[in-house]
Amino acid sequence: MAIRERLQKWFESRIAPRDCVTLTQRNVYILPTSAGWMMAFTLLVLLVASINYQLNLGYVLTFLLTGSAVIGMHVCHGTLRGLTMNLVAPDAHFAGASIPISVHLVSQRKSVRYGIGLALWGSDHWSWTDVPAQGHSTVQVACTPLPRGLHRVPTLTAETRFPLGTFRVWTVWRPAAQVLVYPAPEMHAPPLPAGEPRSGGATAVQRHTTGEFDGVRAYRRGDPLKLVVWKKVAKADELVSRDAQQVHRLELWLDLAHTGSTQSLEHRLSRLCAWVLMAQAQQLRYGLRLAAVEIAPDMGEAHKKACLQALALYAGS
């Protein structure tokens, strides 16, 4: 088994990673399938029957079938040969979710290419498609969940058995694109940590006494019901309270150090991830602090992405 794996590794390492490949004689392989061997056996039986009973029409049938099988072999090889495969760069995903990889198949040929299947190399979950004449089609291959981090898109394989199923024509394709995997958000994460006083200038903060509410924060036990922002609750599905004064004095920092040191690093990163999502959902300003890495408090989609990316790539202190 080990030898097989090593052989596979070696074979894989020989393929230059590319996001766009055009299949040629060089990277398309062909071998008979078990059905192909069965066909060969059938042809042999037909031939022996023709010889033993001296049936000239039997010879005709046997050889016509042989001829069709030979042509079928060429048709099968031609189905993949000349096809161009483009990888659509995959979006970042959370760990634990399966990642759909989209592949764009482009054919210059004047006839349809039938029955092309794509799958991860080594898996058996095929996505089948036909590529129209001088057209293109898109296939999605589900990639098994990956752990947190930046990963190369796994090696893909394309295969066809069209038209007779007697031959398997396949190619192995190593895409160059990478996919970012965020940590999986913790399922039942504790509420967001309390804000910290703004660094450098707590005294400068003016106390607002106008009674206006300037921000929101996560609901804490004991908040009067009239402080709950019901509109936000309906949207975010989480209790949110108005925060009148603290917002200007306090900043929300999501800090690895606040996640409890008893947990494993991954678990703590998961919690941070959940917090980032929570804060984003509540439209809070928040910053992220991961030991050496620090992202200043901000809001918005780009900020969230930056935080999640930092979480994904965090290598430990």
Add this chain to the structure above:
Amino acid sequence: MHNPLYKRLRNLPRDARDTLFLLVVIAWIIAPQTAHLPVWCSAMAAGVLVGRGWLAVQGHPLPRRRWLMALLLLATVGTYWSHKTMLGRDAGVTFAVVLLTLKTLEMRARRDAFVIFFLGFFTLLSNFFFSQSLPIAASMLIGLLGLLTALVNSHMPVGRPPLRQAAKTAGWMALLGAPIMAVLFMLFPRIAPLWGVPSDAMSGRSGLSASMKVGSIAELALDSSIAMRIRFEGTPPRQSALYFRGPVLSTFNGREWTPLRSAFPPRMQLPASVQVQGEPVRYQVTLEANNRPWLLVLDATPAKPDIVGYTASMTPELQWTVDRPMSDLVRYRAESYPTFTHGPARMVTGLQDYLDLPPGLNPRTLQLAMDMRRDPQWARADGAALVAAVMEQLRTGGYTYTLEPGVFGIHTADEFWFDRKQGFCEHIASSFVLLMRALDVPARVVTGYQGGEANPVDGFWTVRQSDAHAWAEVWIAGQGWVRVDPTSAVAPGRTGSFQRLAAPSNVFTQALGTVSPAFAVNLRAMWEAVNNRWNQWVLNYSQARQFELLRNLGFASPSWEDLTYVLIALVVGVSLLGAAWTLWERSRQDPWLRLLQLAARRLQAAGLVIPANTPPRQMATLLQNHAGTTEAHKQTIVGWLLRLEAWRYAPHNATPYARRTLATLQCEARQLPWPASKPSTPSTSP
């Protein structure tokens, strides 16, 4: 087109549609051989196919495995019961049909589907055991295309592609495969059977063999394949006089007639004596390969037939044998004298061999003979009178000719004369000879072919396997051996001027016959001629023909090794061509890229710096910023570059003329006012 059934079929789910199509193809393949299958097998096949179709249309689940096993067991027992064996051709065909139809009830995995296809191919071939005629060939070609279509269709996993599409692919594959077929067919060495053909290859089919079993063949299939073709020089004899002599069978063990095993030493056995009179009939025979060591000639042929490659000799019973079985088509010339006398004129010891009866069998026939001898009317009658009396009995006693007499017990003659009163020529001849021997008249069975039909188009007479016949010869004092054909008494149509195996007349030919008889005759003659071509070119294509082909190709003395060499050379040649084509294809570039590179070269020659992989639009920008060309020329080139870009990258439907413009773009590229090329490397100038 708009009836509900059609609509319903159209809207079937894909699975159901594919299954129905496959079932129809299977039915098409099995249909021509139902006549040769046991009745239960045909009925079961029809039942299973219809039932399976119903399940598919209704979307019901397939039956459980144990039901299938039970059906399979039943069918296996049935096969054994019908054929008394599981081996050999007929049992094999029956079993293949059983397996094929039952397997349709178990189409779950991809492997099951493949088993169906490959059993289907075999069942397709088994049709040729029974007939290799042109209609069967055409029908099986359709069957093959059907199977290929279903196979292709099963490898189109996406959506619900129209069957037409799969049929097109299958048709193209077969068409492109046809040259391969033709080459293999012509050059594949025709070798002798690899092992003894199972004994049932001949039994149950009309045709000749070295012995004749009586009563064990329940059903005789008329095999319309050709036994020989004859060209008469001069006027041919009457059809009813065409008795081609084959093996003469004189020893009977109660079940089987075999050639004479004499009880006497050779000097006492009958010598070959034949006296001929009158003018001979001269003719040429083309005998099909039959793997038998004998020639077939008309009665009587005293001179050795003119044959190359074999040594012929005549037996005392006037049969011509050769030194080895003829595994190939042979041609020979012979001269026969219709008027002849054969055998001793007076009773001699050797004739006692022809009075032997198997002891203890056919008691009622012996009793009948005894009763006749006691009858004063016959007490003193000679052989000729007794023959006439028995023939009269056959004519008037309610005896009939049938191809399905059933299996006889051990008293075959008794059963024929008294119980069944029906049989085919072998039963009739055997029973007749046994009765004559019981009456003390020396008699023997002669097998061969009787009749044949002339083809008006090429003048050849065709004798088919279905013309195989058995008749009797009795010895009459003063006359010697005299031919008696008891079958003609039972069924005058069987021998004589009647059409032996009438072409199956259907409504169409009947209608045609009434409208225009002359046209019908012409049509039939044409059909026969086409058939003859078919026979000559396809069915009779033999090793002799292959060697002839090689001789034409320049081989002095071809052998089958030469055939193999030619075949291998062809395969190697085609492979090399394929490799060359691949190399050529690899070097060929995308025409669009070629145009782009042409543009890059031209612009570089004019002094522009064009990085590798520059797209056309960027080239256009670079050109715009380049000084040294007139503005009008620049605009023309830029326009062309943008069109080049549009051809490749514009949405497909936005440029309906896309295919045409690449050629146009190439044309335009040649006429573009490319900037003049700069004198190379200015630094070298002084």
